[in-house]
Every structure is written in C-alpha cells, then in structure tokens.
Amino acid sequence: MTVTLLVQSILAGLTNGYVYGLIGLGIAVIFRGARIINAMQGDFALIGAVFAYLVANNLGLPMPVAVVAGVTAGGVTAFLVERLLVRPTAKRRGTDDSYLLVTLGGAFAVSAAVLLYFGRDSYVLPGIGGNKLVDIFDAAMRVHAIWLIVISTAVVLVLRWFYASTRLGQAMLASSIDPEGALTIGINVGLMRSFTFTLGGIVGGLAGVLVAPLINIHYEMGLLLTLKGFAAAILGGLTSPFGAIFGGVLLGLVESLAVVMISSGYKDVVAMSLLIVIMIAMPQGLFGRRGRQGG
Amino acid sequence: MAELCFTGLGPKIELSYKSLYHLLPPQELNARAMLEYVTKELKVKKIGILHDTGYGQVVTNQLNGLREKYGVEFSGVEKFEVGASDVTAQAAKIRAVNPDVVFVIATSAVPFRNVRQVKIEQPIVSAIGSATYDYVRGFGEYADNIVFPEFVVGEDPKDSQKEFVAAFQKEYNAVPKNFEAAAWDAVHIIAKAIEKAGPTATPKDIAAAMRGPQAGAMANYDFSNEDQTGIEMSSYVFSKLTKGKFERLQFTTK
C-alpha cells in the first residue's frame, strides 16, 4: 500500500462522506423539526440537480442562477410535500410507518418522473472550478470537492446559529419537542412544520447542486442517496446536523478504506457490518442526546 | 416461434431453445476481441480490470478463462456495484499496480471518469456495451484514448455497412452505431425469412428459414451455430475514441 493509494482513498472517502452527510443533514433537519423520517431527501437533491441542469442547459443561464433555481426547486418541492403528503397523513392519524411510506411513495414518484423526462442516461453538471484537480501526495482531489466540504461546513454552522439564536429557529425546535406546549405559547405549530420541511428541501436542493457534478444526475440517484444519507443521519444521532456530516464522513471513509485494504467486492459488507456494530455499541449515535434509543 | 434477442448468449438454459437467435456476440467473443487487441497491437503483459458486478462480471469471467491462452497477467481486478456513484478508491487501486492497459467494463460512465481523475494515463479498452454516443456524452472531457472492439463505426463504415449508415443518416440526421445496426439487421432477417418461407408458413417454418447464415450490416451471423449467434472474430472492427469522436483503427482480427 503506497502513500498515494492511502491518501487517494482517504480523499475519496472524505468526498463521498460529505456527499452522504449533506443528505443526512437534510434528514436530520426534518427529523429535528417534525419527527418524521423523510424518505424523499435524496429526491429533493435530485430535483435540485435536475432544475439546475435545465436552467443551465435549456435556458442557457449562468451557473449561479442555475444553483439558485435548484435550491429554490428543492425548497418548493418540500413545501408541497408537506402540504400534500404529510399534512393529510397527519390529519388521518397516520403512524410512524405511514409517514415513511408516504414519503417513499413520493420518492418513487420523483424517480419515475425523472425517468420519464430524462430517460436512463446520466447527465453532467459542471462543478466549481470545472474539472480541475488538486494534487496531494500524487493523489488527486477535485477542486469542486473541496468547495463541497467548505460549503457543507458552512451550512452546519449556519444551522447551528439559526436554531440557537433566532426566534424562528427556536420556535421550530419548540414545536417539535413539545407541540402542545408550543401551541399554548402561541407558536403556529403547523406553520413551523411547513418551515422545517422547506428548510429541509432547501438543504436538499443545495445538496443536489453540490453533489451532481461529482456523481452525475440519473433517475435512480434519489433513493441511493437517501439510503446513505439515512445511515449518516442515524450514525450522527438523527437530530444533529453536525452529527449527520460526521456520520457521513465515517461511512465514506470506511467504504473507501474497505475497498483499498480488504477488497472492492466486500466493501458494502464491511461498511454495513461496522454500521451495525457502531449502533449496538453506541445507542445514542455519535452525537445524539442521552435517552434517545434510535428514535 | 423464433425469438431474436439483442444480447449475447446468457445463462446456459438458453442453449436448450432451438429458435433463440442472438444478434450480439457472446461475452466470450467480446473478451477475446479485447485480448486480441491488447496482445497483438499493444503487446502488453499486465492488465488492470475495473468492472461492475453485472455486465462487467460476466465479461470478466470470460477474460479470466482466456488469460492463460493469451499469456497475460491481470495484476489488478476491482469491482463495484452497478449503480455506484463513485469508484475512485477502486480506480486508485488499479493505478497502484501500474498496469500497461486498463479494461473498464461497466454500464455507466462513472468508472471511465474516475479512472482518468486518479491520473491513470494508460490506454483504456472497453466493451461494446459502452460504445454509444450517450456514453460519450457521459464521459465529458474524458472521452479520449478509449478503444472499443465493436462492429459499426458510423463515421467510417465498412463497405457492407455503407447502405445502412447512409439510410440512417438520411432518416435521423445522426450517426448510427452497433445497436442501431443490429435492429436494422433483425428486421431484415425477419422479412427475408418470411419471404423465403412463403405466405402459408407457420412460425416454426419461419424460424427454420432463419436458422442458417445471414449477412447483416452489423455483422455476419449464422444462427445454426452452437452459440446461437455465429458472429466471427473477423466481423469485429476496432475504434478509438479520440476527443469525443470514434476513429476506425487499422487493426483487425481474424
């Protein structure tokens, strides 16, 4: 094992890890605010990426505009999902599984719609700094990947500030921790839940726009990302955005190192086994609060 | 009733069918074509293989079976799952063994991009499944220095293919490749068989009418052959993808 190979695998693991973590971050935001597992998070990212692609390619507008379009599309979609899927389920007293299944249905719908419109091909979104690579010990890392890491970290910090220091953030947390108590002090719990979903959608759309240059847009991208993001979020304790990123990076690194040190065929076996071991050994996840047992 | 399929020979159970005709070569032939090119033209000894667990695995199994015959060494063989979004780690492992050439056998563009991104400079040889313009678009700026053993290079067709290529270009204003040619051949073979068998023919008669040598645009078939395809090595042409364009190479196989 050369230094180059080790460094390359760590860089790849880090990059993929932040990809998973960004999706996990969205799942954590929505769970924190609404106590709902959103099976559509990866598809919010897919929608963000698709809209950015359409705006950049079909309308020919510059990339920054496309990025804003993608992020907005994610937020709008999430808002609609909350109104059309989540609210009716809540009104009819759905169980936890109902929310999971209804968002799963939404994920299938988005995936099918992208398949219908785009077909089975994959599409490329240009990244920040194009395809430029950075050389580290003769291993390569895309400039865009570095930006991905920087922006993800910024998002985590912004969220932390938002929940801790703004009235809106505090209201959103309150409605999720104790809906009845929040109602009595005048917080519009329903509205807070809509905001939570919208915030999750914005994070998702941003994730899509940042992730697409690395992994290509294609119709199956949504569910695959959701699975990985789910693992990342759970490892991180399900309610902590920072934990989700950390969980994602852990997962990404384990995958990469498993390929390089053990074998590429058994990568998922190693990663998934480690996931199970970590969950059994640390019931709160890596950054969750005590008393939570995996939700 | 005859069934024409657009895949190479698959699970052994297919051999028990009498009228199952394949318009694409078995993976063993594809593997042989790849090895012919790298041993006879590039004269290599060490090969790295990056393949997916579906189509890539099937071809790689055949490559493993032919390894000794061609006297080459597979110094690195790495695999990834079919929908994988990133295979940088696997590509880096291939780079570390420093092969003379890299086989990339997959149904997505991802491995091709990752291979170049980890700075593998060696030539890439792939399989017919990736030789389409959709893949070229997916490769982006990495659509360069990739060799395909295939059958139709629309920009420079063989004499037997010129009629098809001209007709396709006139109708669709685009350049055809292997799968389009296979479709053309399939329809023509069916039409010829119906003509030969006559207006009162049963499906069995039509199937029998097809069961023999057939000359096509993509390749020459012989459905009475035991691999249900009958494509010969001599039907292969080798193309090199250079800056997003396919060029027909001089190299041929017998």
Place this chain on the structure above:
Amino acid sequence: MKQTRAERVATAIAALVGLAIWAALPWFVGRGTIDILVFSGLYTIAGLGVSFLLGQCGIVSLAQSGFYGIGAYATAYGTTVLGLPIPVCIVMGIIFSGLIAAAVGIPVLRLSGYFLALATLALAIIAHVLFLEVEWLTGGTLGIGGIPRISLFGFVFNTPFRFYYLVWPCAFVVILLCHNLLNSRTGIALRAMRDAPDAAAVAGVKIESLKVRIFIFSAALGAFAGSLFAHYVSFISVDSFSIDRAISFLLIAVLGGVRSIAGTIAGALFVTAAPNYLSRFGDIHPILFAAILIVAVIFLPGGFGSVIATAWRASIRFVSRNAAAAR
C-alpha cells in the same frame, strides 16, 4: 373475544364462498393473471413474516429479502448440486434461515426504532452482496438454473395453473399457523409486550427472547416463500433478492395493515398486480403506482386490512339485523 352465533355462521359462509372462488378462479383467467396470483401467494407468505414482526413486535424489518434469498439458494443448491430431494432442501433452507436469524437477531434486536430499521436494511445489503460474491454457492451474477419442479405422487407442478394449487394451500397453512400463534399463550405474551412492555416484563415475559423467536419465525416464513419461488421459476439470480424486494415486502406488510392477515393478502395482491396492470398506461405507469401508493397510505392508515375489517363488521351487522327482523 367470543364470536356471536351470527359471526360464526357468517365466517363459515364467507370461508366456503371464498374457497369456491379461489378454486375456480384459474379456470377463468389467462396464464399471465395466474402467474400474478402465484406470486401474490409467494409474497403473502413472505409478507406475513414482515407483517407479524411489525404488527406484534413493532419491528420494521427490511431483512426479509435476505431470508427469501437464503431459502431460494438453499433449495437451488441442494437440488441441483447436492442432488437432495426437494422437501429436504426446503427444510434445510428454513433451518439455515432460522439459525442465521438467531445469530444476527440476538445482537441486533437489542436496538430499537430507527436504529433497528437501519440495521435490518444493513443486513439486507450484506445478504445481497454475499449472494453475489459467494459464487460457488449461488452462481454469482449468472445464478442457478435448472432447478427441478416440485412433484407430488407423480403430479408435476410445472405450470402457473398447477403451481397456483400448490402455493395457496401452503399460504393457507402459514395463515393458520399465524392465527394459532396469535391465539396461543405466546400470542398473549406478544400483545402484552406490544401494549404494556413494562407490565409484561414484571409478569415474567422474556421480551428479548420473544423478539428473537418471532424474528426467527419471520425468517422461516421468508425462507419457505423463497424455496417455493425457486421451484416455481427454476432459475434464480441475485437480482431477485435486492433492496427493491425488501422494500416490496415491507410495503405489503404496511399497506395490508399489520394487524390483519386478510389485509396482508390484499397487500400482496396489490404489489404484484398493480405494476402489471398499470403498465398498459405506458411510460407514466411508475408515477401512477407511486400516486396510488400515496393515496392508499394517506386515506387508509390502517391499511387494506382496516377496510376489510370495517366491511366485514358492517356486513355482519346487516345480516344479523335482517336475521333478527325475520324472526
């Protein structure tokens, strides 16, 4: 709860009528429909395992595709390579499944909630990779072909029509097993564990071991379904045991309503038949399926089972009112 006389009579009549319809159905529909009905039967068996686990223990399990695969590969390998008789291989598959369920269940079932769900998903992924990698056993990408058909006293179940009359009796037996389990002492312990876990523990119910036992039961059902599947299609490969299959099984359980056996049958019918019938609408059919799924989840929080139960109760009331009026 003791049934009233009206309920017992109604149940008996419904059972007879249902049985008659079931037996007659294949004579009136095409081969394609019968194939769907066979798969509904297979998926009912597997789905009941997931449904039991979810309804009685509150455990969301995505691991059923793995046990389905173990049953299928065990019988495929046993019959094609080892040359063992089919019943032996099916039992072998069930035993292997049970052993593996016990081995992974004991550590994993200590988790709860979303952790547990993720752990079962991880198990399904591990199983899928192993089915691909352990080539000497599973044939890898190329799978195992030439799996022999089941035959009973010389009658070979080699067409959908014939297999229909094999798979559904098996499903009925499984349904009977589930029903008896629910009404046994174990069933009472399960209900206690689900509704009042602390009280149950105080009363001496060993919760951990109960969960593991139900997990083993669920795995056994999955393996049984997988073995039947292998002998129905005679060629199996890795693609049948993917995460999509795991999600399908979970869908069947939740859509059907986890406390309802009849609902699970309806769920299995829906999951196998709906994509097929929707495909005649062309390329938008996956979107239609997703839309129907969403509507079903929103408007039927108790699943199909709750609809069936409501309709059943209403019809009994109708019948007993009229019977009383007639007297």
